[in-house]
Amino acid sequence: MRAAVSRWWAPVYGALLVLALTWPFLVPGEAFALRDMMVFDQMALTRASLGWGDLAARNVPQDALLGILPWPVAFLRVFMVAAAGCAAWAGHRFGCTPFGQAAAMTVAVWNPFVVERLLQGQWSLAAAAWLLPLVALGLVPASGLAHWLASLTPTGALAAACFSRGWRGVAVSVCTCLPWVVAGVFAGTPGTSSAASAAAFAPRAEAYAGTLGSLLGLGGIWNGQVVPASRELGFALFGVALCALLALAWRSVPRRFLLLAALGFAVALASWAGLTAPLIQHLPGGGLLRDGQKWLVLAIPAFVVAAGALEPRRALAAATFALLQVPDAPVALAALTPTTIEVPAVDHRGRDVLFESRPALVPIDGHPVVDPAPKAMNVVESGALTVDGVAVDPPSLRWSAAQAALDNQARLRELGVGVVVRADGSVAETGEPARPLPPAGIALFALWCMVPLLLCVRNHTGAHRTPSPAHF
DSSP states (O other): OHHHHHHHHHHHHHHHHHHHHHGGGGSOOSEEEEBTEEEETTOOOOTTTTTOSSSOSTTTTHHHHHHHOSOHHHHHHHHHHHHHHHHHHHHHHHOSSHHHHHHHHHHHHSOHHHHHHHHTTOHHHHHHHHHHHHHHHTOTTHHHHHHHHHTTSHHHHHHHHHHOOHHHHHHHHHHHHHHHHHHHHHSSOOOOOOHHHHHHTSOOOBTTTHHHHHHHTTOOOSOGGGSOGGGGGTTTHHHHHHHHHHHTTGGGSOHHHHHHHHHHHHHHHHHHHTTTHHHHHHSTTGGGGTSGGGGGGGGHHHHHHHHHHSOHHHHHHHHHHHHHHSTTHHHHGGGGSOBOOOOOOOOOTTOEEEETTOOSEEEETTEEEEOSHHHHSOBOOOOOEEETTEEEEOOOHHHHHHHHTTTOHHHHHHTTEEEEEOTTSOEEEOOOOOOOOOHHHHHHHHHHHTHHHHHHHHHHHSOOOOOOGGGO
């Protein structure tokens, strides 16, 4: 009986953790739309989804993949549940005792970072956080595949690259970063941000824990509207207690993991102190640093390994503290349940569409959600963003020029605009034909798609490795 319990408790516990946080993705519905999340089955491959649009390549290659899949919504459902399952499995592998396994699984799956990022709609970043422990585990080829999937977002690509090893790990890192790096360099959208955005996206304090305490528990996202109610009632303090407990096992954590965790905290703290503003404003690609709290993702593998190395009583306490950090997570995540969206019906035939007065964020179910139009067609995008009344991102140059030339068809054609949708709903055509997708963008996206082939070659030519935490 004891052997049977020992064999089955981990899958059951892991499944409960995964289902508790991913249940909204199992609810029937036609689209997922919440703040930064916009996934529906009519998504298209556009220049913007390849990173060659009017805005920085922040959603590359995520939107390109969704644009070629026949059922993006079904993919999202499977992907999110599988990513959480990978976190639970990797946590189990890092555990040294049954209670250590439970603690590591809990820390890997159930933490404020993934909950708050899911509520912000940054599903690919939350998935990357779940996949990172498997990347760090170093299994062949599972860790490489996790690295590839984590690279759906640039932040996930960089984070996974930090934990990859060997020359093939470098090759995977290069292949997964090239689509957005090249687009940022050559597409004229380098990804810099205004100085005002440094303050707007800085980490914030959660009740009773302060900003530092919130960060220690992997919380502290800039948007207070996405923080679960429990975090504002003082439950963030359990994150401080958890961090203190995990610190007792720091000698069992690989030095590289500790250094990367320190780097993640350093970026978050620098953002809090306002030290990243010059980089954000002037360094191409510096926009990756403006949301400094998201780099706490680099600390997750160290936290998981430390939790797995704790002696049983401390491990049990760690699992309890991890759950109590966000005890209402399953309830808060109900905001992720599918909804209904309305995509503008425009006969664009591949041409660039200019909407005269369409906001970048539209209200859906009481939440601001990114406009679905740019994900279904080539749109002249504004990209203007205001946070708490502060303009942090100005509109794109092409959008501003096109808005100023609404009645000048010759100028609109120069700007590549083929269709204009007026504020009154009327549609005007300029005669400008559809522009082809950028060959470089297609080639780089194809390279990204071929990464699993590289991993298969590695699997057949190299020996299978199943390292234990002691071998890092």
